[in-house]
Amino acid sequence: MTKDIIREIKSGNKEAFEDLYNKYADYALRVAFAVTRSNANAADAVQETFIRINSNIDTFKDENPFDPWFYKILINECRRVLKINSIKNSSMDIMANDLYLSVNRTPKFEEYEDLYFAIEKLDEINRIPIILKYLKGFSEKDISHILSLNINTVKSRLYKGRLKLKNFLKVFDEGWSDYEG
Template sequence: MKKNDWIHNIQQGNKEAFRAFYEAYADYAIRTASAITRNREMAKDAVQETFIRVYRQIGSYNPELPFDPWFYRILTNECLRLLKKESPLSKYEHPDLENEASLAVESFDHLSDLYDTIQALDDGHRIPLILKYVKGFTEKEIADILGLNHNTVKSRLFKGRKRLKEQLDLIDKEERSQ
C-alpha cells in the first residue's frame, strides 16, 4: 500500500491502514528520536506519543504537501517537549547503537567516535544535522519542521558540520599521538 493510500484510509478511520503505517514508520521514527533525545527509552515515549498525535491530527494533514516533513515535525516537537522535562542527569545516557555487533571493530570505533561527537553537539546544531544527513530532509523541509528561517537552518548546518569536523580532527590527533 502506498503512503497516500495509507493516509487516505487512516483519514477514513481504517485502523488496519494505521497499523501498516505504524509498522512502516516506527523503526525509522525510533532511530530519529533516539538521535534527538540521546535516550532510547525517551525516544520510545516520543514515538508512541507522536503516533497518537498523528492518528488524532491526520484530518488536519494536507495531502497536497509532503507527508514526511509533517510527520517528523510532530516527532521532533515531541522529542523536544520530552527533553525539556528531563532531569540533568539523563543527558549523559546514550541510546544503544543498533547492529553494533555486526560492525568490524575498527569501523565501529570510527562510527562510535562520530556518533559520540554528534551527540555531544548542542541541540541547535545536532538536530538539523540529523534531519539533513540521517533523514535526508532538504534545508527548507528542516526549516519547516523546526519552525526556523531557512537561512538559520543553513547557518546551523554549516556551523554544526564545522564543529563536528573540529571535534573529529581532535580525536584523530589524539589517536595518532598514542
C-alpha cells in the same frame, strides 16, 4: 504508498494505521534517540508522536508531503520530552545507553562510529538540523518547516554543525576528554 495509507486511515481503516506505524517506527526511534540521547525518552517521544498523528491525521493536507509533517511532530515531541525530563541523565542512564549502543550496533554504525559519536556531542541547536539533513535526507526548506525556523537560520546551524563535526573528528584520536568544543 504513504498517501494511500493516509487515505485509508482517514476513511477509518484501523489496520492502515498499523501499516503507517510499521513503516515509520524504526526510523522515528533512531531519530528520537539521536535527539534525546536516551532510549526511554526516545520511546516516549515516538509513542506520543504516533498518538498525535492518529488524533490529528484529519488535519493533514493530502497534497503536502507526509515526511516533513511527521518529523515536525516527532521533533516537537522530542523537545517536549526533554523539557519534561530536564534533569540530567544519571550515570545509570548513561551506562544503559552505552550498553544499548554496543548491543544494537550494526556494521554500518561501526563504520561511522566516530561520526555518530561526534554528532551526539553536538548541541541540540546543531545536532537536530544535522540529523534531519544528513541522516534523514531533508532539504533545508523542509528542515526550516519542521523546526519552524528561517531557512537562513537552518543553513547557518548546518554550517556551524559541520564545522564542529570537523573539529570533533580532528581531535578524536587525541581523546574527547580534553576537548571543549
